[in-house]
Amino acid sequence: MGGNGWRLAEGGRIDRSRPLRFRFDGRDHVGFHGDTLASALLANGVRLSARSFKYHRPRGIMGAGVEEPATLVHLAGELASGNRPATTLRLSDGLEAWPVNAWPSARLDIGAVNQMIARLIPAGFYYKTFKWPDWHLYEPAIRRAAGLAPAPATPPDGAWEARHAHADILIAGAGPAGLMAALVAGRAGARVILADEGIEAGGSLLTRRLSIAGAPALDWVTAAVAELAALPNVMHLQDAAVWACREHNLVMVEERAPSRPAILGRSWRVRAGRVITATGAIERLMVFEGNDQPGVMLASAAQAYVNRWAVRPGRRAVVFTNNDSAYAAAADLARAGVEVAAIVDSRDPVPEHARAASAGLPVLAGHVVRSTQGGRALRAVTVAPLAGGGARRIDCDLLAVSGGWSPAVHLYSQSRAPIAWDDRLAAFLPAGPAGPVAAAGAADGALELGVALADGAAKARAALADLGFAPPDAALPEAEDLPYGITPLWTVPGAGAKAFLDIQNDVTVADIELALREGYSSIEHVKRYTTGGMGLDQGKTGNVNIIGAVAERLGKTPGEVGVTTFRPPWTPVEFGAIAGRRSGPVVLPYRHTPLTDWHMDQGAVIYEAGARWRRPGYYPRLGEAFQDTVNREARTVREGVGIYDGAPLGKYEIKGRDAARFLDWIYTNVFSSLTVGNGRYGLMLTDDGLILDDGVSFRLAEDRFVMSTSTGNADAVGQHMEKLLQIERPDWQVMITNVTSQWANATICGPKARAVLQAMGTDIDMSPAAFPFMSVRDGRVAGLPARVARVSFTGELSFEVNVRPRDLPALWAAAMTAGAPFGITPIGSEANHVLRVEKGFLSLGHEVDGTADPHDLGMSWVMAAAKPDFIGKRSVDLRRASGRPRRELVGFRPLDPDRQVPEGAPLTPGGRTEATEGFVTACVWSVVEGRWLGLALLQDGRARIGTRAHVRLPGGVIEVELCPPVFHDPKGERLRS
Structure with missing residues (x-):
């Protein structure tokens, strides 16, 4: 069919005055501003748009949003990136995209040969086939065939940005419940962040023909967005996916299209007092033979394409369902000029309100679709009674399927809030008590519009009350919706090797049955054995079907089988947004001294x-x-x-009856003999006898000391001391206060x-x-x-x-x-x-490299021999008793005084490559001697002072003369002056 044959003459939320040219799979096409790549492909008659992960089966577009399991693309040119769902990729002029896992193209894919050997590569085949003689022999080839896009050869032109924010309430999702919650919270004066992953706000209201307060629902959306924009206490982030909800309400958001042109994306780290997840619900597939063919699509997606993008996803459709929601989708398809040949409903009887929603359309109650016919595009389906009986063929090029709705509890569950099975909705729902994270709307099982609006308002009011805000008085707008009911059908009888539960990972009913036969009855084991739910879509359309299929075969309920762990990210996140080129602090903010501005000035x-x-x-x-x-x-x-x-510089105040005894225990030398007003240098060891830190502690009173630590190890020293007191010496009276910032x-x-x-x-x-x-x-x-x-x-x-x-x-x-x-x-x-190197003072990360003890550094004097015990003493004694040669601290001067030696360079016998005797810890230009000199850790170093050693470099060998590791004022007269 030509491109114009699929686009409706009017309607949709596209701007027909702004055509956009793009290229897909080597062919040129035209779409409009407001299209996604998926809607533009369907409008151009492209049905075969992908190949499957393992078998390279033909695949088409199946969803309309983040749930898309089939068509992943990688972009070329300035926007180069990989593994992007075509349904979430907004169309832009000049965009060039290629399907992943298809070579040379999706139309002619060499990897399709895998379909001929499908029976030889079932779930877990690689665990068995490649065990002998060594998995690593096969690993490179297996990884090359893994079916995902390559990383871009060059990064896109631009940068990623990181920002931190705080909010009283963060709301994930700008559908009806999320917008209602934001309005209530915003009107109360709370600091609100509303983040939505869609290109525009509205959620399901963008794709359905519904009304609110007697007017089109999208009019209400427009008014709500305008009101929120006018509130100074509300931040609205659109095209911004909330992808993780972590401990203490740390919420991660990826803003994909910031207003600044040079910014490719922005990563937000938000601390929120309360989080409301209004993430909606995800429609499930129906499971039967051939349910992955191009032309098989979620009913909600088909409804979205005709209503939102004015695209007919097919000419003649069959709708296959086990619930009420598909009837509204069927009616919208018929209204858009798609011939609906039949609504196939596995239930019998069908509720009257469902029939009324699609009046005039033929309904086959108690029937199922058993299989599909076609190759690169759907041509027909085989329909038969669920209870058994004669089958018949129905010609069609679109099969819209709806296996029910799964509330998107992923973010809610990431917060460690519990979920439980609900028989009425045949889905897992939030089940925990109200807390810092709450689900609202369809994400909480409120699948009907009026109930979703009320639930969003209620969750916002509860959050406001918890935070001490007075909830505003506001009447809920009236809204009508089709009642929702479902009788689950997890798999059509007879479904097997070509009935797919996880479209993205090519996981079939036969794979699940194989896993169960081999003893993997735990749902977590089933997931890992079959890879079901482990793709980029995280099993959004298939996870609950997998659980239902396992339950069906084990004679259990889905609630008894349980769910796998929902881990971040909820939706794919670009690596650039996590670790891209960004200035300033990336994970934690920098700490500044009171003089930072002066220094910079x-x-x-x-x-x-x-x-x-x-x-x-x-x-x-x-x-x-x-x-x-x-x-x-x-x-x-x-x-x-x-x-x-x-x-x-790290600073701790240590106070209490046992403070002096505690310092004697954690330092290698004695501190209890100090008089008030005096201090002592000390070394602190780890349990294995290696240096943890060095510093000076002063006695301020009989029971009070102030300790200095290195800047970098201040936090580690504090944790070390607290652990010792709480676990090893809980009976000692010692109080530790970090006074670094005081x-x-x-x-x-x-x-x-x-x-x-x-x-x-x-x-x-x-x-x-x-x-x-x-x-x-x-x-x-x-x-x-x-x-x-x-x-x-x-x-x-x-x-x-x-x-x-x-x-x-x-x-x-x-x-x-x-x-x-x-x-x-x-x-x-x-x-x-x-100055430190000239004096021979040790530095953490240089001479203190995680392998040296005090004897190695020539600091035996700081090891109090008369002390019966201190942390690390026994380990040091055992190590020294072995008699094995150790690397010891020495100084060196290059024979060429103007030759710098790189820090970290190895010292080797004669500069040869086969052995390493030590390494250079520091090398500086000395103002005292007017030449380069340095320090090194060298095997038996002290015994070799006065001889020469060799530093090996890629460009040659530097000969150095070994000397004591103190170049300035060895007796310390100047610092005592």
Whole structure:
């Protein structure tokens, strides 16, 4: 048939003044603005649009929305992407699409040879066939035949965006129940986010001929959308799929068509006080021989194409049903000029209200469709009485089927809310008590329009009451709908190897029966053995039929068989929306210090530091190269005075009767002997004797300490301590408070640091005798209450000045003003790294690599031999007792002083490739020595100091001289000055 023969002369929600040219499966076609790819293909007479996953059987368009199980496409060109349901893909000018799993085309597919060997590849054949001699021999070929689209060779032109939002109520779905819930919640003043996966709002009202308040239902939709748009407290996201509902009402939304042209998609992470899932219901297939042929379509989809897109999906139709809803679809098909040859209803008698909805159309009560005839397109069906008897053929090119409706409980179930079988609706429904997540409308079993509107309003009022809002007074609009009734028919008698339960994964009734014969009676096992419900459509049209078929064969009810787990995503999500090219924080927001704006104003290059902090890496001046900047900052600290933002440093206050005993247990050295006002450096080990963290703890009182940790490991250390107290020592009286965000820190370091502090003004005696190294004093600095610690991580005289976060900008400004005559300079983490390496101080992720213990790093002095026990002690002793060689920390200098050695580069005997003795942990340009030098972990390293080693690189070998791992002030005189 030609393209114009399928499009109705008028009607539909398409703009006929805006034609769109597109290409599918190598052929050119024309559609209109408002079409989906599926409706445009049907309007152009394309019936064969896909091939099936395993058998490569001819398939056509079967649905009209996210339930589509058959026609998946991949896009070429600028919009390249794969595995897109044709029914959810809005048509655009120049769009080029190809069916997946079909080569060279859907019309002539080489893979169709699989139909000839279908009996040899039933469910689970790969488990049995490819066990010998090794599955991995076959795996590449099996994966190549897996039947999904390839990833695009180049990413689309554009970017994805991530946003975070909060809402009092998030509503998933803008059908009648969702719109009603949004109106009620919005009028009450609650913050509402309404997200709907459709191209336009309205849900089922877009596809059915219904009325609300005496006018066409779509008039009510238009008015509702306009009212919501006028409410400042409502955010309406259209073409935005809510695909996951996670713990604590974290809702994931993919907005597919944001208004910004350069944005391909937007991922929303929404925290909602209450969630209402108004996700509608999904029509099920009928299960009989040949129910997958092109021309077999869901009755609701056929109804959608004639009403919404003005497309005849066929010339002569048969409608096959076991419920009332198909009668309205049959009437709409007839009204659109499709000849309805018969309504085949497995029930007898048929309710009078159903017959009345399709008055004048022939009804065959108590009959079923046993099989279909045709190859690439449907030509006829065979109809027979359900109870048995003579069969007859009915010629048709469209078979509209309706096996009943399954409420879309997927998002509701993801929240761990319970669902249960309902005999009246022959479906699984929400069954839990009202809570933070509630289902509304058809998703809650309210399949009739008036009931759905009332249910949406009721769920919104309940959510508002829970949140403390006064629900508004509003009358419900009147609406009429066809009553719904069903007598389930899970499979037509005689259905077998060509009766499909899961269209997308080619799962047949015979596959289910095979799984049951082989002992897989659990529905979860049936799912995995047959792959039923595991496709991109997640079994939307087939899952309940599979459960019903299993129940039928086991002599159980579907409720007794149960359901498989509904996992996200509810509908396919583009990888770009999850992990695409996006700036800024992706999963969690960055943490900023009170000085972030100041750093950026000074031109600092900002790095991400551990635990999501943003801190300056270096402060380049005009015309200054990276290395020049780092050298300048490091030299300033060695020769004058520098200042850096230490706010991200982890800080814990540890208090209680057993606080000192607790520190002795978690650190390798003794802390209980500390006097008040003094501190000590310590190492914290894991149970297996490896270094977890290092830091300094000061004693503030007999039962009170403050502990510093590394920035990146602060959270891990806190969890470690809490676990030990709650599980190992619940009887100890120790309280741990994370005070990282309660204290901000400006560290002033360098030979002139004391002079700068005195110039700032302080009531603390700064003399070396009164304020020695590793001590802490409380007082005032620059007129601000402060806690000052004499501790150094640069190898120079240093003072950590801790103040309230709100006071840090004032403290910093005072330091910069007072330090100006001394040449004070802000320094970043790059210079800090240089200073640490020159001093031989260890760094997490560098020297502390997850394999080293304190002895390896030359820190045996921190292992208190007299302590009877500490965390990790036994593991360290056992490891050292083995006598096996260990990698030990050494320093090195390249023979070529201007040759940089990449961090992580392997050290090998003579530079050979067959063995590795260690690796480079750090390499920096030293301002002290004026050359490149570094640190490494090397097998038996300490015994080899004074010899040479070889660093292997792809371009050659670098020879280095081994030396002690301290290059500056080995006796520590400068930091104690």
